[in-house]
Amino acid sequence: MSKAGTREFNEVVVTHLSNGVKVTLPIHTIHGKQPGPVLGLSAVIHGDEIIGAEILRRVAARIDEQKLSGTVKILPVANQLAFESLTRNTPLDMTNLNRVFPGDPDGWVTEQLAHSIVENFLSTLDAYIDLHAGGAVPIVDYVYIQNDEALSRAFNFPLLYRPSQSYEGTTVTYTAAKGIPSVTVEVGGGPNFEKDIERGVEGILNCMRHLEMIPEPVVAPPKQTVVTEIKIIRPRQGGVMVPEFDFSAVGSIIEGKQVLSRTYNPQTFEELEVIHTPFERNIVILMRGLVQKVNPGDYGFMIGNLDTAEGESTL
Template sequence: MLKTTTRKYEEIFVTHLSNGSEVSLPVHTITGERSGPVLGLSAVVHGDEIIGSEILRRVYDRLDEAELAGSVKIMPVANPLAFESMTRNTPLDMNNMNRIFPGSAGGWVTEQISHKIATEFLDTIDAYIDIHSGGAQPVVDYVYIQNDEELSRAFNFPVLYRPKTLYEGTTVTYTVEKDIPSVTVEVGGGPNFEKDIERGVEGIFNCMRKLNMLDGEVTPPPEQKVMTEIQIIRPKQGGLMIPEYDYSAVGTVIEGNQVLSRTYNPRTFEEVEVIKAPFEKNLVILMRGSFQKVNPGDYGFMLGNMDTRELD
């Protein structure tokens, strides 16, 4: 006998704000007609990384329960307080939620949110994909290799990153510790191009085929570069930044120590900083590709060293 096909929406209650309004976490559950694993999908762990919410909305709209084996749990807004303020960190306590998992039921509000995500969402799934982006300004493009390389490769992005150590306190360090196959995706940001949204949707569907949750052949990946060394460049000086390259440079290689951007003081017009590429062969992974304001310490660029990439 076939399982009952369902779509269910619920909200996981976390707490009340001082004004009396609730803080809750939205979860859509789609249950297929055949048995299979439970896949968790989340986005907006950082509040300024909104592209993931649209990617998950399109997955929700296009997924056919009649073709689905198992179930999919979708959390499109994992940090509603940071989402409201369009900030990376939660404005009430300024914590970065993706550094404090599994949180605490009696901690800061960000810890309370992450505790609920860990215990009532992540603890209920068999595989996991977490969608991140460059944020409100930079654009980024790569997939982490965590504890399931084939699943990470199945997202079919051209650049993968095998870090020597994982960030502590992320959603994925929590799921990896529980042996849940996990993928962290970094896509889009800034303009949030349509092509990046669609690549995210197709990546999820291809991973679902890889997990045997959907029928059909797994689309083979394009030629993929596995990076082992990525340098994050943060501006030391704030001001108005003029980049030397636009967003089309993401995924390309810049030869030599070329100038990436120039920053000037908007009051005095003085040039206060010139940022140059650090390697001989620089794979552009994250960048600011339009004229914009920067503060010291912002994410400016992420460049991969092509000379230390893994070779097939």
Template sequence: MSTAPPPTVTDLGDGRERRAFPVSTLASGDLLTVTTLVLHGDQPGPTVGISATIHGDEFEGVLILREVWRTLQRRELSGTIYLLPVANPLALGALSRNTPVDMLDLNRNFPGSPDGWLSEQLAWTISHAFLERLDYYVDIHAGGTFPWVDYCYVLNDEAFSRAFLSELLYRPAQMYAGTTAGVTTARGKPTCVVEIGGGYQDQALHTQNGVRGVR
């Protein structure tokens, strides 16, 4: 298969949609899905995607994207925004960095495989249902159980990274293999990876800064 299975689409009104993409059937018989939230702006423009919780112990991105989804209006937007608040539902449920079924790091297994380990199937679905649709991509991470110094990676578009308004920028000598950012940069899509929040403390300031960066 070269495309993701068709999603279950729910029209939420006012330019908003929820799209649930099937990934695999779990041992329990439950269907594992990944869900994107889509907001179409009033004016034409690029498609921007923002993901969070690829690592399940880094939940701060969910708080940021929840607030973005709650406050952003279509009249403010030129183009389309895709939000992937929970990229790894099983890992978030277990508050685990890795997918608990196979103990693989989802963000080392992109672009994935439709016939591989569960993490590889999840990566494959995200690659085809989400990443390939984007013109610009932001991936939100956090410190997990540890407090973290907020910073933003400079990858293939410095101006795009600076637009997040992080006080600290980081230029990695090389990227880890198998990441979402590796997929999008290889396709020439401007990509920004953000580290913000962590330590399971009050995240209000980090959420505020994250929403500011996204908007």
């Protein structure tokens, strides 16, 4: 019996916790009426990046399987254990899922999870988009250029990043090695603003237009800037961080060496650290935009160097 024009939902059992509860991969499959590529969409590889789950819920709701060419496979919560604890790493073994692909069926629970994602999801795809975010506190906004620049640009974010060296052990480490066109998106986080959710939805739909999966014209991208140098700034001192800019500064240009934040000892009121912009022409990629507790080594800011960027920024 043909599955064309239908939807299905399956939960692939990965393992069981000590209390008997199943750890599963929730996979939605939308079968288009017409033939076409298999596109995979995933989110919540990191458990504190919950915006991706909402983006994928809305994408699923807006796809018309009767007009779809190909198949869309959606893994909205890739790491249930980390999602439950709202942590970047899997709490049972404190391992970062996005550093252990392709995984190991005989390894730590995170490695078992990665192996199951490969076997039941990634290995079945013709194209792939993986959603990430700033986490529970910071907000971020850019798209990686991996192995298909046109597909990355079709997400229509104004800022892209061409890394000189990619992280090893990510989902895209596996898919790119298999020649699967892949896009890694970093969007939102922290307050999970509505505008960021909708930009994520529209970005995926436009990539589907680019792949000729939905019968709509591709929306032309805005003026785009490609950064090749990003400085990750981690505070050296913990305390209460007071930023000099709010979240609206994400994507904006800061000229010269300016103060980004000040961190104070909440008990003595002593100023412990002042964080400055690292470049002469800075573009804000990730930031903390509210007064918050910060620990030494947390993600504080990600700042791109516009002096080494490709193309002229219009931001």
